[in-house]
Every structure is written in structure tokens, then in C-alpha cells.
Amino acid sequence: MSTIIALVLLAAVLGFAVARPRGLPEAVAAVPAALLCIALGLVSFTEAVHEVRELLPTVLFLAAVLVLAYLAEKHGVFEYAGAAVARFGRGRPKRLLTAVFAAAALTTAVLSLDATVVLLTPVVLTVAARAGVRPRPHVYACTHLANSASLLLPVSNLTNLLAFAASGLSFAGFAALMAVPWLAVVAVEYVIFRFFFARDLVGQAEAPPPPGPAPKYALAVLAVTLAGFAALQPFGVDPAWVAAAGAIGLAIPLLRRRAVGAGTLLAEANPAFCAFVLALGVVVLAVRSNGLGDWIDGLVPRHADLLGLLAVAGLAAILANLLNNLPATLVLLPAAAHSPGLLMAVLIGVNVGPNLTYVGSLATLLWRRILHARDAAPRTSEFLLLGLATVPVCLVAAVVALWAGLRVGGI
Template sequence: MAQTKSYIAARLSAFPNWPLWFYVALAAAVAVASRQVPVLGTDSVASIISRTSHILVFLVAVTIVADLCSAAGLFDAVGRYLARHSGGRIAVLFFGVSALGLFTTTVMSLDTTAVLLTPVVIRMAKNIRVSPLPFAMAAIWLANAGSLILPVSNLTNLLAMHRLQATPLEYLSVMWLPGLIAALVPVALLAIGYRKTLLRPYDPPLKGAPRDPILVRICGAVILAMLPAIVAGIPVEGIAVIALTVLFVVFAVRDRSALGWHLLPWRLIVLTVSLFIAMAGLSKVGAESLVASALGSSDDLVGLLRTAGVSALVANVFNNLPAYLLLETALPAEASDQLFGVLIGVNAGPGILMHGSLATLLWWDRCKKEGVDVTWRYFLAFGLVCVPLTLVSSVFALWFVLR
């Protein structure tokens, strides 16, 4: 009995330390959803599964890929390289990391940035003996807010492009400016808030050799190979699965000790599935009509601000991916301009509560593993300042492009 209690306590403590009210609200939503499953119908359930299953596959695969790259020492190698080539100035290093974060988010997706870049910047900051918090915060804000520029940057963008029946170039012609501004605003706020830290010099670290240089090079090659594949339009979940397969075979040969069931991100799987089920049920008990009323039908500047604000609120409460599915169904088919406003809200807006996006959950999990404690209170305080400024600036840019 004592062993059973200890095991249960250990499993419960493995879940993120989210507020109790969120667990209660999530449980209630799932309960409502489960009661509404017969109302959804077989066709509706099948449609929801077909539209969201690739998200879960990508999430699991890319998380394990990141863990294996970390085990190989790739993150440490990249962090040392960045730290050695910034001239001993923290500000140069910070903006260099920011540029790298925007690049990886734009061409490799926000989840990849949250998973791959976060350990890099945390270990890099620790190696030069500076606070890793501004670098870690830049990584997650560039993952979320910087995920508007290309369709591959965020799975919500891919869903929107499919609904709009637009080409990647057509999407880019509308969202490049809003996406760029959405990325610059949080970087500027972080630079201002941490200006004393960024103005300090540091001693560049000495060059070090990884434990298995060949394994590091293979991991780096796999990550770099993902870039042209994603740009070419290959389904991201297929790319992630192929990358995972390659690394699994390589590790089976060179470092079998890194493989195991511990790599499976079961917490994120449980949460993601629960969120999608909850949203499917809520959409059948009046949530869709309520959201449609809140969004309105105007696509002028005020209407776009309203759309982005409502979308950000829904994303922070329910998580951005299921929120997008609900918001999309609440809009009429011809509301293309408003749909871009929804993307700004669900991509750049979920920076107030940590469960607002899957990327943030991945990032927070990486921070915990690297020994960086980001409190809910701190994340909330920064988000309450940054989110409104980011949304307003991006919506003004969207309105300017659409004129």
C-alpha cells in the first residue's frame, strides 16, 4: 500500500504545477464533452480526428527528437559556438539568439524552436554565468509571436491556409509584416526590461569537444535536413517521424543507453487529447455561437482588433490549437480577413497563461529539465504587458497590408 501511494504521488508530481482552477475547469469541460459525444456524430468525430491527429504525431516525434539531440550533446555544442562568437557582449549574444529563434520558428515551426532552442540558450547562459531567464523568455516569445510569417511556422497557419485555399506565397504576402512586428515587440520589451544584464560583458567560454563528435554531427545534419523538407511543403508530421526513425537507428548503434520509454512525453499527450475532446464537446453546447457573437463580422481596423483580442482570450483559456478549430468554425467562409486576425490572436496572443499554447508547455518542460524555474506569476506579469502591445501592433500591420 505504501509503495502504491508513493507511486501515485510521484506520477501526480510529474504533472506541471498548474493552478487548481485550470484542472477543475479542464475536467468539467472534458465531462461536458464526453456527454456530448453522441451529439457530435460519427462523421464529426472522424473529421476532428483527421484534422488533429497529425498535430499529436508531430508533437510526440519532435519532442523525442529534441531529447535525443540533447543526449548527444548538440545543444551544448551550439551554445558554446554562439557564446564564443559574440565578442564577449551579452547584448550581441541576446540579439543573435533572437535572430536564430525567429529563423528556426519561421522555417521549422514554433514547437521546434521551443524544444530545440530553449536548451541551447539556457545552457549557453549558464556557461557564461549570466541569468538564462531573458534568453529563455526570448525563445518562447519568438516561438509563439514569431510563428505568423510562413504557413509552416505554426500548424494553425497550415489549417488556415487550407481553409483559404491559398498558396504559401499568397499567405506570405499578407502575414510577413504582421509576423515580423509580432516578433520584434517582445524582443524589444525583453531588451528594455533586462537592459542592465544585456549591457554587461562576459568571458567567452573555451572551446570544448563533445563526448561523441560523430553523433553530434549526425544529429545536426538531421535537424538541418528538416529545413528544406519543411520549406518544400512535405507534411511536418512525416518529417518529424523520419527524423526520429533516423536518430533511433543511429542511437541504437552508438548510444543505446539513451533510448527508452522515458522519452515518451505522456503528460503532453494526455493534456493535448483532453483539450481537443473538451473543445469538440464545447462547440456542441453553445460555445460556437457564443464565440461567433463575440468575434462579430466586421473586418475594419476595429473589427480586426476585436477578432484578435477575442481569439487571444479563447486561446489562453483553452489552448491555441483547439481554440483555433473553434474560432474557425465560428467564422463564415467568406471572412478571410478576419481569419488572419484569428491567427494573430491564437499565435501571438497565448502568452498570458502557460497552457495557452503547446509550444509554451514544451518550453516550460524544457526549462524545468534544465533547472530554470519560470513561475506562473512572472510569466503572467510579462504577458499582461506584452500581449496587448503585440496584438495591437500586429493588427495595425495587418490592416495596413489589407488596405
Template sequence: MQPHLAASLEWVPVVALVVLLATAVGHPRGRIEAVVAVAAAGATMAAGGLDWVGVRGVVEHLGPVVLFLVTILVVGDVCAKAGVFVRAAGVVARWGKGRPVVLMSGVFLLAALVTVVLSLDATVVLLMPVVVGAAVASGLSPWPNAHTSLRMANSASLLLPVSNLTNLLALHHLRLSFAGFVAAMAPVLAVVLLVEYAALRWLFRADLRTSAVEPVAEPVAEPEPVAESVSDQETGFPIVVVGVMLAGFVVVGQLDWHPFWVSGAAAVVLVAWARTRALVVGRDVLGAAHPGFAVLVLALGIVVAALADGALGDLVRHALPGSTSYAGLLLISLVATLLSALVTNLSATLLLVPMLEPLGTVAVLAALLGLNIGSGLTWTGSLANLLWRRGLKRLDLAPTTWHFHRVSLVVTPLSLVAGVTVLALLH
């Protein structure tokens, strides 16, 4: 092959990555997403970026993660249609009774819980519009609730392997069981939540001092419709199924099985239940699963695997430390944060975590702090940030870039340093 041609082909995975990220940000129809994903992966393979053996390895690694993503999205969608999020937000709103600090505190806990149990996408897509609407309907500023939802979507996803796709992807490179992961991350998350809560309280102190005014006539949000045939008592069924699902995650984690078996069973049970109550039809289930995005995630894995063997991979390797000292862990989390800002945290996980495996478990955990907490630093750090922005635009509350970074540039570094410090002290 001619040298200039070989050099040109090296840029194909880079272009493919840019196209995939632009598609993820634009979030077109599922068919378009899938076609672009297949084209990007095909171009990368045709350029010699990855052979069929490498592709099979990527699919074997990512396949179970994608199946979990598809099934947990269905679980969250059924919960939304059954009114779980609306009623949970109603409880928090009644608890707040127009008191902004109490309302924000309730949203903080609720958003953290939803993120841990149903993943960060459920928090920004399904819960956030409801809690923002609850604030506006109570005559309060929507911004404390909006930013609290986003911060918890990224930071609270540290606790369980299933709370974030980054965790699931990293679990393959960790010497930890499901329960071991939780035990390692629980004290870190506890400190991070304290830091985030204090920082949010300070940043929104003016909004939180404002007393409630006359409630608006119509809520700003239009939550998922709740069928009249679903009573408060029946809404408890999805909650019970989710609780059993969580217990199932622990069990299969100990057996070294993939979590998608549990989330898949929960999705089947909930869809069957919802169909008997006319809450969903087949088209709804397919839409909730987002198969186009699932194909895009697989294509992203193929493209990033090709980049890891090229110049970008060499650059990242040279930036990583050779030890897991406190300074080394801080550097790892910083590299993860910067990579997330550049190529989103999902791509950064695929690129970075395999390189850190030789340094041991604590190095991979430090990277997850940057990939989860650090992804909240910039718009492009996490798809959750972009989904959050899109959701607020639908509510005519589009935040400016300054509005977003006023919070992220203060809270993210504080939380990240606190998390790395606890991790270093415990390991």
C-alpha cells in the same frame, strides 16, 4: 429527456475541458494522460455532446496534425541528444564573449530559428535550458535569455504552418498553400520581431548593462547528454536532415499533402542514425513522441467540438465582428488572445478558427496573431508558457507571476497591434 437532466448534461463538456486542461498543466505520466483523455472524450459523447459522425470528423481533421506533433517531437529529441542545441548555444556564447547585449541578440536569432524549424516546444524544452546555462556560466543574468526564448517560442511560430499546432489546425480553413502562408506571414513576423527585440532590450536594459563576472564553476543547466562518439562533424547530419525536411514541407505543401509524411520520414532517418551511435533506444523514441499527450489533443478536439455547438460557441460567435476592417481584425485578435488565456491557444484554435472561415483568409490570419503572439500574455495562454516555467523551476530559477507578467503585459500588446497593423495594410 427531463429538462433539468438535459441542462445538467450540457455542463459535461465544460467539466471535461477543465479536466483536460488541468491534466495538460499537471503533465502526469503518459498513461495517466491517455486514460484521462479517453474518459473526458467518452463522457462528452455519452452526454450527447457529439455523435460518432462528429467524432470521426474531428479525428480526420486532427489525426494528421497529431501525427506531425509526434514525429516532430522525435526529430527534436534526436537533435538534442546529438548535441545540436548545445553546440549551437556554444557558438552563440563564444560570439557573445561575455557581452550581454550580443549574447541576448544571438539567443534571440537562435530561438527564432529553432521555433520556426522545429516548433515552439523545442525552443522552451530543449534550447532554453542550454542558453540560460550559457548566460550563467558566463557570469551574466539568465533572465534576458530566458524571456527571449519564451517570447520567440510564441511569436516566431507565426512563419511556417508547421511552426505551431495552431497554424496547422488553421491551415485547413485557409485558402493558402504552404508557400502562400509563408508569404502572408513573413512581413508580419519581420515587424513583430523588431518590436519584440526592441521591447526586450528596453525591459532588460539593467541586466544588459551588467558586465560579465567570474564564470560559475558549474552551469545551471543540465542539457541533453551528448554521446562522446558523436563528433562535431557528425552533428551536422541531423542539421542536414532538418534542412531537407524543411524543403520537403514546401514540396508537400504544394501537392496538398500532410506535413507528417515529411516529418515522419525525417524522424525515421534520424532515429536509425542515432541508434547506430547508441544515442537512443526504443524506449527513448516512445518517450520523446509523448503518445499520451497526442491522445489528449484528440480528446481536446472532441470536447471543444461539443462546446462549439453550445453556449460557449454562441458567446464567441456574438463577440466576433462581421467585417475584416482594421478594427475588425483587432477585435478578432483580441478575442483569440482572451480565449487563449481562458482555455489555452490550442483549444481556442479549435473553437474559433472554423467560425472565422466565412470571413476569409485575413480573418483567420488575424486570429493566428492572437493565438500565437497573444498566447504569451498569460500563463495559461500556451502550453509553452507552462513548460517554460517548469523548465526554469528545474534550474532553480522559478519566475514569479509578477516576473512573467512584467514582460508579457508590455511586449504582447505592442507586438499584437504591430502585427495586426501590418496584416491590415497588406490585405
């Protein structure tokens, strides 16, 4: 009975997060569900507090990077990126797709998948409209790369941060191990997009004017922040502090000009979503502690050979599309924590797998909401067909690349 209750609570939380009735934040369902888990004895108060403490550094980083991405947008980074993408495209759809792939992959890697979905997608829509090309391939690239291109760095995705904390890898070691899988996934996605959207990638429009001056200060701060993640992590400096320092560096000029206010920065940190993540961790702990954890542990292979990595990535992808990628990560991490290779395979599954369905990640749901608001709603059948065309091939390509990297690195 306790297993059933825990699963019902998790389903209710995820269902609310997907539907978001009346635009209410996800925490409206998640926090009461977490409290119910404690009240019903599904988890003890001590276990819940421990889980929140374990997740807190990751959630604080999430808040800091959300503010960092918002401030980068206020400094004109995304407007400049859009102009540069348009200039490279020269009114040619295929060249524009190449530029969008590069911009989306780099944005996701450096500023996380949320920046790609929330800030880059509207820019890409505008660029496509001004260029007179069909926007479908380019906006689909934003959501696909927001998920699959988040493999590269620990800071690229909340799922990565969760696994990074358990992996024992350094920041540089994580990036080195995931670089080839990241490149493999981006390359495979690009090739499939060229074929899948062949009819949309024809014709030519007038080339746009050159972009204006680059926001040099903001780009320099972002570069220093990214370098700080790698340089300071071996000294035990939490990534949240580095992201917060970068956000402060971007905020100071804007605060002086009164272009933003302290209240706006607090709102952009999205405390309600942070509360949702913490509460979701408690609900997932209840699910794991009442039967599902033992079942999952039995499914996860013990060795990081090629078949084991493929099995873990496939399992993670399935769970991501059933439970959403964040709870799937929380469920799988304890079972794969004994092996860095298996942990990285979990990340491949929960980051690439969500491109199969809308519910695979919250970022995909947000992307869909953004397109609906701009009268550019995607067709569900097309989304599913593109997912079926890309996800299995990308999973295999990334896992094979990871397996080769593990062999070369002796991990």
C-alpha cells in the same frame, strides 16, 4: 444544462493539464472527459469520430516533429547552437540577448515552439551561467519567442497546422503572408526586452572559446526537411510524412550506433500528449455544439479590414488566456474559416496572446516547470508585467503588418 456540463468538463481537462498532479499525463483527464461527452449525448459518436479524423493528420505531424527535434538534439544541434550563441555574445549581455533572440526565433520557426522550450531553454541557461551574465532576459526570451515567433510557418505550432488546414493557402503562401508579422513581433519583443531588462544587460564577462565543428549531417537533414515541407505540399504530401522522413534520416545513424533505441523514439513521440490533443478536440466540439459556438460566431467580424483583424486577434488572445491557446483555436476556427485573413489574425492572437499569462499555452507551463526544476523559477509578477508590456504592442504590430500584406496580396 448541456452547455454548463460541457464547460465544466473543459475546465476540468484544462485544470488537470495545468496542475498535472503527480506528473500524470494530460490524457488521463482528457480521454475520460471526451468519452463522457459522447456518453452524455453532448456530441454524437459519429461527430466525435469525424473530429478525431480531422485532427489526426495534425497530431501525427506533432508526433513526428517531436521525434525530429529530439534527434536533432542527440546529434548535437542544440549544443552547437548554444556554443555559437555564446561565441557571438562575447560575454556581453546585450550581444548575447541578440544571439538568443535569433536562435529562439529560428528554432521555433523550423522545429516548433516545443523544441525552443524543452531543448533550447536549458542550453541558454547553461550559456548564461558560463558567461557569467544574469540569465533572466535570455530565458524569458525563450518562452516569449516560443509563442510569438511561431507565426512564420505552418509547422511552427500546432495552432498553425490547424489553421493551415482550413485556410486554403499553400505552404509558401502562408509563410509569405506571415513573414512580415513574424519579423514585426520579433523586433518589437527585442526592443521592449532591451528596456525591460536594462539592469540585467550590463557588464561584461570573459569571451567563451569558439564552438566545435558543426553537426553538418543533422543540419543538412533539417534543411532538406524544411525545403520538403514547401516543395511537396502542392503535390498533396502531408507535412507529417515529410517530418517523419526527416526523423528517419536523423535516426538511422543513431540507431546504427545504438545511441538511441526504438522504444526511446516512441516515447519521444509522446503518444499520451497526442491522445490529449485528440480528446481535447472532442471536448471543445461539445462546448461549441452546445451554445458557445453560436456566441463566438456572433463575436467574430465578417470582414478582414483592419478593425476586423484587430478585433479577431484581440478576441483570440483573450480566449487563449482563459481557455489555453489550443482550445481557443479549435473554438475560433469554424467562425473564421471563411476568410484567410481572419484565420491569420486568429493565429496572431493565440500565438502572441499566451505571453500574457502562464496558462496561455502549454509550452509556457512547460517552460515554467523546467525553470522550477533548475532552481531558476520565474517571478509571477515579473512574468505578468513583461506580458503587459509586450503583448498589446506585439498584437497591434503584427495585425497591422498582416493587414498591409493582405492588401498588397489582394487576399
